[in-house]
Amino acid sequence: MTGRLRRAVVALAALGLLAGPAACGEAGGGHRTASSPGALRIGVLLPDSTSRFYHFDKPLIEQRIHRLCPGCSVETVSAQHDVATQQQQMDAMITKRVDVLILDATDSRSLRSSVEDAHRAGIPVVAYDRLAEGPISAYVSFDxxxxxxxxxxxxxxxxxxxxxxxxxxxxxxxxxxxxxxxxxxxxxxxxxxxxxxxxxxxxxxxxxxxxxxxxxxxxxxxxxxxxxxxxxxxxxxxxxxxxxxxxxxxxxxxxxxxxxxxxxxxxxxxxxxxxxxxxKPFKPEADAAAAMAVTLGRGERLGRLAPHRINSPTLRDIPAVLLTPVEVTAANIKDTVVKDGMYTIDQICTPKYASACRKAGLTS
Structure with a gap:
């Protein structure tokens, strides 16, 4: 783990993101309370099933939610880059009365009406990676x-x-x-x-x-x-x-x-x-979204889980987590994506790239 990446993880731990949800601070917004019985139902809406969001973020979000809330159920859907599809998926989850939504919007402006519908239904929305318009309850992304x-x-x-x-x-x-x-x-x-x-x-x-x-x-x-x-x-x-x-x-x-x-x-x-x-290290981002979702779904306040504030075109002072991105070049591949467990050297250094890998010092 690089120094910058290690500092990001340490910062998240200090905020409580790696230890579990907090119960104090700014307004929460779920339609449950901390004492409400029953497991949470959490909806995750992703833009596609081909990019990093589906292959990396999805399993990390689901795993972290289940660690924080073993009885919680998670439904994850993909919009395949289609705005109308994502609107329909979000409407269906609102109809099902899920407790909280994690939304990576295909089109932040077009999803505004769906976010407003969720808000009216008492369902908090955590905007993931992209800042959605409308009354979202929290946002997590990178600077x-x-x-x-x-x-x-x-x-x-x-x-x-x-x-x-x-x-x-x-x-x-x-x-x-x-x-x-x-x-x-x-x-x-x-x-x-x-x-x-x-x-x-x-x-x-x-x-x-x-x-x-x-x-x-x-x-x-x-x-x-x-x-x-x-x-x-x-x-x-x-x-x-x-x-x-x-x-x-x-x-x-x-x-x-x-x-x-x-x-x-x-x-x-x-x-x-x-x-x-x-x-953009996926695990800290996924962990933050999962912690926010579970906290909001329980009707608790985000507190130190969201140390930043950000404005959207429709809302000011949104509780947020803004993480630090890391530059990757040929000189630090081993100390970033390999050390972070994103890829193995064998995955990177297929026969076609064997010579380039040796030159860069990438050996198993």
Whole structure:
């Protein structure tokens, strides 16, 4: 575990996230009380079944809930990136009268009416990773401005002394996701005035195929020889970007950033196709959401579980946990994603990447 990651876990332990829910502090909001009989029913709504949220966050959230509340039941559903599907799923859970919801919104604005319906039904909503609009009871995520700064700083380092003459493309996330604007602001706080931004895109649905199309358009508009770097908001977009660059026969590839520490991105970093990614340790985030959900479902106050406050477009002073992201490069893969148990060296270092792994000192 890295020093920064260890400090994050220690901080969570101090807040009580790793020990169980607190029962004092700010307003809670469940329709049960701490003395109400019966086990809690907790609904978890995820945006898809292909990304890190389903493969990493889902089992961690469920495991932590069952440790904190052995009798609790958890129903997890995936919207497959479809807003209407997630609205229907949320409406169904409200109809079932679940005790609390953990919501990773596919579209924070469009889910507002469903959040309002949950609030009217006395069901608290914990916004997970993305800040949903409406009367949510709590929020847990990572410091998005810090994510963007890490990406921007890495891109500037890769561009080197010639950065002031460089032209980059910015491939931001979906306009419907408030995190996208947060990452972008963080990146621009570093990049603005230091490089020329030739093209900037909001990528529909965070889809790699949309990033591929945007990058193809940027190459046509700017010229294959006039793209010195690419700010990519996450690893999936980076994959689409790299495919477009390779299709245009651009070699060597310009420096490209990422986020989420997806396995293909780690392997691209080893091969030199991507300069970095941002690790958002899933366990502290999942633990925080589980602790908040159980606490709110019991009708208790969040207290020290939510040491931060954040504003949404519709609500101020939302109790929140904002965790610290970690930069991952070829030099620290072993000390981050491997040491944290996210991937094994064998998973990363398949035969195709064996040579790059040896060069990076990744050996079993």
């Amino acid at each position: 998005g401005a810090k994510v963007g700064r890490l990406q921007g700083e890495a891109l500037l380092r890769a561009l080197g002394p010639a950065a002031h003459r460089a032209q980059i493309v910015m491939m931001n996330g979906a306009a419907t996701d408030p995190n996208s604007a947060w990452f972008k602001r963080g990146a621009l706080s570093v990049l603005a005035g230091k490089v020329r931004i030739g093209k900037s895109y909001d990528t529909a649905g965070w889809r790699p195929e949309a990033a591929n199309g945007n990058m193809t358009a940027a190459i046509a508009a700017l010229g294959a020889d006039h793209i010195d770097g690419v700010y990519s908001a996450n690893d999936s977009l980076a994959g689409g970007i790299i495919s477009a660059l390779k299709a245009a026969k651009i070699s060597p590839l310009p420096p490209i950033t990422g986020q989420d520490a997806e396995l293909p991105a780690i392997q691209r970093i080893l091969q030199g196709e991507q300069i970095m990614t941002v690790l």
